[in-house]
Amino acid sequence: MLDSVTSTALSSALDGLALRQRTIAENIANVNTPDYQAKRVLFEDRLRSAVESGAGAVSPTVERSLEPTRRNGNNVNLDTETLSNIDTVLRYQFAAQALSGQAASLTKAIGQASA
Template identity: 80%
Template sequence: MLESVTATALSSALDGLALRQRAIADNIANINTPDYHAKRVQFEDALRSAVSAGSGDVDATTERSLEPTRLNGNNVNLDTETLSNIDTVLRFQFATQALDGQATSITKAIGQASA
């Protein structure tokens, strides 16, 4: 597909959201693991800056959560993970639809140009 800032940004967003989905799954899988600290994936601020600069190409980063821990040293909160999962799924669907819309527009434009 033809590269544009929008397409690059959407691709970066999808990569970041996929990484966040894996982190959420890891967090939930380790909810009872002593001394496990939840993972948090960040990319939105970097993506916003990259788009403003005309790029849209960023890599997501994973950090350990600094939220308070329970007595066993674990800080995974199932409510937080569930809400984050719902938000991530909705954002992924939105970004996928936006990227699909761009591809459809390009396909239509190519079809009209060859007609």
């Protein structure tokens, strides 16, 4: 069960979401840095394809944001980053709870089998 497609996919999602949170924090920290280009973490489309193929494991990628730049060459949009952070936190919590629920089910099954 720990190597199931679901567990692997949830673990990959947690890795991608954690990287996204770090990337958002870096973007926000550089909101006023001239010529800083915001970054985006991508993994959902590849994760969906991996799950459909029965694999479930993917690595996230970091790409440059295509947001328009301001006069100082910076393209960090604080509103976009804030909304993305809220979305990422909620997704992370959901995935962590789902993985925790799988572990609890496994622990319960092991306990019943040994009783």
